[in-house]
Amino acid sequence: MTKADVQAAFTGLLSEWRRRPEIRLVDEQQLSFSSFWGWLKDTYPQATRFRSVMGASADLEQWFDRATHQAWRN
Template sequence: MLRFADEHSPQLTLYGEIGVKKGEAEAQMPALIEKWAKEAGEPWPPDGLYHYGFGSFWTWMQNGPHYSYTKFRAVPHARYVTEMWFDKITRQTWRN
């Protein structure tokens, strides 16, 4: 049976991968980053002094059950946009 995605369910991307809408991914980022920080033993909440590694977070998302949050349409691409959100949430915008 063919099922059409509603606004809250994953959808196929251009490459046939399951993804979410950009707005949904952005809304979930604070919770996902906090979950990652706790699982990785990173200090939380951010105080602007600790340097969090985006690469570690991105790998955690891609290799776990949150993979669909790495697949959304964005310019230039989802990884770049997610890194900007990550820097803002972890108070590392000075790096940009």
């Protein structure tokens, strides 16, 4: 997948992860990128391997932080 492909799919991937029973009731501000990253690597490994100046993990974390309103942490 390209970075653009993953970015386009990101909202759906995040929503799928959020529907997991152990994540569903977690407050948005308490969501963990490392948990999402681990799930993504196990479930959709192709979405964790794209070319990027910052690296796939850094790009995904940035998108995750924006989507979960945690960008203030950066």
